[in-house]
Amino acid sequence: MKYKSSDNQRVQKKIMNQFFIEGKVAIVTGAGQGIGKAIALTFAQAGAELVVVDIDSASANSTAQEVHHMGREALALSADVCDTRQVDGVVRETLERFKRIDISVHNAGGGYPTKAILEMSEEEWDKSVALNLKSAFLCCRTVGKVMTKQKRGSIVNMSSMAGFGPYPLGANYAAAKAGVKNLTENLAVELGSYNVRVNALAPGPVETPTIAEYYKEHPDMKEQRLRAIPLRRIASPEDIANVALFLASDASAYVSGQTILINGALPTFVRPELIAELGRRFE
Numbered sequence: 001m002k003y004k005s006s007d008n009q010r011v012q013k014k015i016m017n018q019f020f021i022e023g024k025v026a027i028v029t030g031a032g033q034g035i036g037k038a039i040a041l042t043f044a045q046a047g048a049e050l051v052v053v054d055i056d057s058a059s060a061n062s063t064a065q066e067v068h069h070m071g072r073e074a075l076a077l078s079a080d081v082c083d084t085r086q087v088d089g090v091v092r093e094t095l096e097r098f099k100r101i102d103i104s105v106h107n108a109g110g111g112y113p114t115k116a117i118l119e120m121s122e123e124e125w126d127k128s129v130a131l132n133l134k135s136a137f138l139c140c141r142t143v144g145k146v147m148t149k150q151k152r153g154s155i156v157n158m159s160s161m162a163g164f165g166p167y168p169l170g171a172n173y174a175a176a177k178a179g180v181k182n183l184t185e186n187l188a189v190e191l192g193s194y195n196v197r198v199n200a201l202a203p204g205p206v207e208t209p210t211i212a213e214y215y216k217e218h219p220d221m222k223e224q225r226l227r228a229i230p231l232r233r234i235a236s237p238e239d240i241a242n243v244a245l246f247l248a249s250d251a252s253a254y255v256s257g258q259t260i261l262i263n264g265a266l267p268t269f270v271r272p273e274l275i276a277e278l279g280r281r282f283e
């Protein structure tokens, strides 16, 4: 059968529409800067109303203003995602304002490789696990209760390539992000019957404004990274936001329980120079 040009346009529109999230209500945590901000702005461009959550109220307000300028509604909320009551408060205020939650991105988190396991304090371990894993559990639990009642929703957690293998000097962060991957798989099974999908993003290195500043001071580190990444560039926050949009939208209607690596085919975080350094570290 031969397509007429009007048929082609209709088919193209139908395909593209699946990536739009027009009128959907999306929570994004850690949306004051970096990857979370890029996700919030990409969602707004794709038509969503936003709940911009950040522990830093000034940056939450600033992202919300940018969303407003795009002609979308935005509610800025200051909350610590490691605190049950504050997470419950975010969901309560979202429902008061928008009456439903279609999409929830649990992005707030972070951590740099700083300490070998033998040098790590219990506090450093607990802090990273609370920020990166417990926060995802708290957000998933509260949002999940709303989405199961609605009988629909898409949850996107933030894991990391660090959760897929060794991340030397950052085992607290890596173990927590591996936990996020497993939490995502379990929750997808537990909520699948309610038409709630649960997926996660696992970026490799991303050049957020903060990291760009760091690279300016340490150009050698950037060079090392670029040499190891087959796609020959470091991801931008928007590279991650585009995959978040895919997972949030109906384009991924049959995808659940997956943690998607977004790393330009970088095979590992283990650098030979680091193995040599570790070989001398505990003598």
Ligand SMILES: NC(=O)c1ccc[n+]([C@@H]2O[C@H](COP(=O)([O-])OP(=O)(O)OC[C@H]3O[C@@H](n4cnc5c(N)ncnc54)[C@H](O)[C@@H]3O)[C@@H](O)[C@H]2O)c1
Pocket (backbone or CB within 6 Å): 029, 030, 031, 032, 033, 034, 035, 036, 053, 054, 055, 056, 059, 079, 080, 081, 082, 107, 108, 109, 110, 111, 131, 158, 159, 160, 161, 202, 203, 204, 205, 206, 207, 208, 210, 211
């Ligand atoms: N940047 C990378 O290379 C990279 C790679 C893989 C995964 N990730 C993950 O992506 C996510 C975002 O990373 P980023 O580089 O954009 O970080 P970032 O530090 O630039 O931004 C994180 C945002 O989260 C907020 N935040 C921190 N703690 C919070 C809390 N307890 N409650 C609420 N908000 C809080 C901060 O105020 C900030 O606005 C993190 O989960 C991180 O682990 C980042």
